[in-house]
Amino acid sequence: MIRSIRANKRGFHTVTLRPGVNLILADRSKTAGDKDTTNALGKSTFIEIVDFCLGNNTSPNTGLRVEALEGWAFTLELTIAGEDVAVTRATDAPGFFEIEGQTAHWPVTPELNKEGLSGLDAKKWRAVLGWAFFGIGELAVNAVYKPSTRSLLSYFVRNQAAAYNTPFKYFDNQNTWDIQIHNAFLLGLDWKKAAIWQQLKDQKKALAALKQAIKTGAVDGELASLGELEAERVRLSNQLEREREALSTFRVLPQYREIEAQANGLTAEIHEMINSNIVDKRRLDRYRESLSGEDMPTDTRLEALYAEAGIVLPGAVVKTLSDARNFNSKITSNRRDFIASEVAALEGAIAERETKVVVLTTRRANYLATLAGQGALEELTQLQDLHAASRLKIDKLTNRITQLRQMTTKADTIKVETVELKRATTRDYEERREIWSKALGLFSEFSESLYKAPGRLVIDIGDTGYKFDVEIAGSPSEGISKMKIFCYDLTLISFARERGLGIDFLIHDSTIFDGVDPRQRAHALELAGTMATQYGFQYICTLNTDMVPAKDFSADFDFESLVRLRLTDTDPSGSLLGIRY
Amino acid sequence: MILPTKHISQNEALLGVGATVLSNLQEPMTVSGLWERLRSEPNVGTFERFVLAANLLYMVGAIDIENGLIVKAAP
Numbered sequence: 165m166i167r168s169i170r171a172n173k174r175g176f177h178t179v180t181l182r183p184g185v186n187l188i189l190a191d192r193s194k195t196a197g198d199k200d201t202t203n204a205l206g207k208s209t210f211i212e213i214v215d216f217c218l219g220n221n222t223s224p225n226t227g228l229r230v231e232a233l234e235g236w237a238f239t240l241e242l243t244i245a246g247e248d249v250a251v252t253r254a255t256d257a258p259g260f261f262e263i264e265g266q267t268a269h270w271p272v273t274p275e276l277n278k279e280g281l282s283g284l285d286a287k288k289w290r291a292v293l294g295w296a297f298f299g300i301g302e303l304a305v306n307a308v309y310k311p312s313t314r315s316l317l318s319y320f321v322r323n324q325a326a327a328y329n330t331p332f333k334y335f336d337n338q339n340t341w342d343i344q345i346h347n348a349f350l351l352g353l354d355w356k357k358a359a360i361w362q363q364l365k366d367q368k369k370a371l372a373a374l375k376q377a378i379k380t381g382a383v384d385g386e387l388a389s390l391g392e393l394e395a396e397r398v399r400l401s402n403q404l405e406r407e408r409e410a411l412s413t414f415r416v417l418p419q420y421r422e423i424e425a426q427a428n429g430l431t432a433e434i435h436e437m438i439n440s441n442i443v444d445k446r447r448l449d450r451y452r453e454s455l456s457g458e459d460m461p462t463d464t465r466l467e468a469l470y471a472e473a474g475i476v477l478p479g480a481v482v483k484t485l486s487d488a489r490n491f492n493s494k495i496t497s498n499r500r501d502f503i504a505s506e507v508a509a510l511e512g513a514i515a516e517r518e519t520k521v522v523v524l525t526t527r528r529a530n531y532l533a534t535l536a537g538q539g540a541l542e543e544l545t546q547l548q549d550l551h552a553a554s555r556l557k558i559d560k561l562t563n564r565i566t567q568l569r570q571m572t573t574k575a576d577t578i579k580v581e582t583v584e585l586k587r588a589t590t591r592d593y594e595e596r597r598e599i600w601s602k603a604l605g606l607f608s609e610f611s612e613s614l615y616k617a618p619g620r621l622v623i624d625i626g627d628t629g630y631k632f633d634v635e636i637a638g639s640p641s642e643g644i645s646k647m648k649i650f651c652y653d654l655t656l657i658s659f660a661r662e663r664g665l666g667i668d669f670l671i672h673d674s675t676i677f678d679g680v681d682p683r684q685r686a687h688a689l690e691l692a693g694t695m696a697t698q699y700g701f702q703y704i705c706t707l708n709t710d711m712v713p714a715k716d717f718s719a720d721f722d723f724e725s726l727v728r729l730r731l732t733d734t735d736p737s738g739s740l741l742g743i744r745y
Numbered sequence: 746m747i748l749p750t751k752h753i754s755q756n757e758a759l760l761g762v763g764a765t766v767l768s769n770l771q772e773p774m775t776v777s778g779l780w781e782r783l784r785s786e787p788n789v790g791t792f793e794r795f796v797l798a799a800n801l802l803y804m805v806g807a808i809d810i811e812n813g814l815i816v817k818a819a820p
Contacts, residue, residue: 458792461800469746469759469797473804476747482806491803494810495796498776 165668165702167241167248169213175742179210179729181702185693187723188706190674190731191738205731206740207706211671213238214704215323217251219290220314222258229255232745244296245269245666251289261289271295290314297667298349298660309341309359311349319350319656321671322649328675330645331652332632341365344630350656351623352599352663353630357589361629364585368578371571390572393565400558407551414547420540427531434524437517448510451503460496463489582627589625603659610651610695611636614687615644619651642679650676650688654695654703661699669702677711686716693721747801756788762798765789767807773814 170178179188190205212227217240222229228236237254249265262283263274270292274282284292294300294313318327318334327334332343341362348355417423461469470488473481483491593600604621611619619636634648650672657670670692677685692703709730717723732738749755756762765786770779779799783789789798799815802808809818 461793461796465793465797466800469800470804472747473801477805480805483804488800488804491810492796492800494813495776495799495815498813499780499792502775502777 165243166214166704167243169210169217170239170241171213171741172237172239172252172254173235173742175737177206177729177731177740177742181704181728183700183702184696185689185726186702186704187689187727188704188729188731189709189712189727190706190733191709192733205733205738207674207708207731209740210706210729211321211323211673214240214671215317215321216258217253217261218293218317218321219253219261219286220323229258230745232743233741236741244293252283259285261286263289271301293317298665307359309345309362311345311355315342315346316349317667319346319653320667320669322653322673322676325675328646328649328673328678331634331649340628343632347632348630350660351603351632352596352659353623354589354592354596357585357592358629360585361582361589364578364582365628367574371575371578374571390565390568393561393568397558397561397565400554400561404551404554404558407547407554411544411547411551414544415538416541416544417535417538418541420535420538423531423534424540427528427535430524430528430531434521434528437521437524441514441517444510444514448507448514451507451510455500455503458499461492466492586625586627589630593623593625599663602662603655606658607634607651607655610654610691611647613691614647614651614684619648621652621655643681643684646676646678646680647684647688654692657701657703658695658699661701668700669704671704672706674706674708674711676705677707682713683716685711686713686718686721689713689723689726690718690721693726746797757790759794759798759801761788762794763802763807766795766798766802767817770808770815770817773811773816775814779815 165183166181168178168180170176188207188210190207209228216222216228217238225231228238233255235254235256237252239250239252241248241250243249247266247269249263249267252262252264253260260277260281260283262281264282267274272284272288272291274284276282283289290313291301294316298311298313298316300311300313315334322328322334324335326336329336332347341358344358344361345355347353348358466488467485470481470485600623604623607621608618611617615636615638617637619634622631622633622635624631624633634652636644636648636651638644653670653672657667660667677688680688689705692705695701696703712723714723729740731740736742736744746753747759749758749761765788766779766783769782769786774782780792780795783795784792789795799808803810806818808815810816
């Protein structure tokens, strides 16, 4: 229970609250001009201060942390877990919550800070509130998705215009899982199911993201089908086997390069000899041809020449015929000898070369035989490198296949798990019927006491998790949609009290009554009063005086006794803070 | 045979061939060497005509043979 709200500055209107209905009114005075307004008197600021002291997230230059409120500190006196405590939070140092009072039995006890004040940081303070209000220990769940104290509190202290749009959300862009988990928790459903739902959704999303990443090339890999990858693996495996075979039979010859060089040298030598032989054979042919083509002069021709010379050149012939015969035979035999010796020499050279070629060829054949079936060391290394590369490729491919298989399997698993989860949730839902039907009962009771026909709070289990809805005949008017929220919140607080949770206040801004018919406004306030008494909680509400449906209250409803504070617009001192900013 | 006649041109007459042989015999040469040099001369023609021309030069004392080499005889 919130007992009071105060601040460290003069002019602040300290508010003392009591069990049951508490109203904060903003008067529109008669002396105020048309342009004056009941806005900015501090109705919303009041709620903001409560929320501030209950450890909301604040950022600089928004809410209470504005320049005009520098040096302010607000104190909330409340009863939690049966003990009275006062918590103070300063706008300048929002990270620290000063705590006074009995805290010995708390799961987290306050410690002294540098200034010697006893208190907690925001995280610990929220843990204490979670424990005291909702029975969730700090270490209740070690999960990503779990109910948070602040989120749960936001359904009891709706603290911004967007919180008054739909019953199940307290801010505009609230995530589906956030809505599901917190409403499930508050309605007595198994919120863990909602958490698992979100985890499955996350996994599904991650899988899709991974696929997309692969598709766009941001992540290595190709989106080939499993079959294509398997075929490629078979091909690579065969190649790997062939390489392995070649490696296993490979023999390294240390003098491989030397022998290879010698064999090459022999080849060159053999070629050279064969070339020489070709040239020599051609010469030989020519000599043999000469032998047959060169006719020697016969003795008769020589004698005829000699006789003619004696006649034609009388006195010039100085040699005898026998000299001439001698000379002629010398010349012819000279020529014959020369050709014969040339022929012999050429034939000899050719024969010798041919023998040599045979020898060299045999030697070369030996060398080549040595090289055959063996390899040089560098060839072995190269082969090994190739083999290693193939192995790496196949390993990579195997990983891809495993990954793809996992992706496919995981996608299937998620589907199966989602179906199973839905079944389990439905079963759980049935088993908890006794619990949640109370909440549903409360809602229809509340809606019926405002409007003639009872409304319905609907809990569905769809493919994406819990689905909540409220129906009151006559929706979509603004007033009725506001009253849906009113009824839902009243249901939550009544139900929480019924279940024995520590939370014992519900705070509404005047927005909750915007567009609501005065009769329903009166009914709502009276209903809140009755329920507050019945379930033992506080209903705190801010209102503009002209919104008070004075004529519509029941005769025994003492409205005036519920007003804890009146704010006026005659001058700044009439506002909550005593100043306007 | 030796001199040009109505049927034998000056070039083909042995006297002409002998002149060609002499002009090519600048230094002592072997029979084969001299023949290899002259066989392409147009007026020499066959090996027989070469030998006859050489015989003629020998008969008139223009060349001699020394140690197997044909030399020009000293005048």
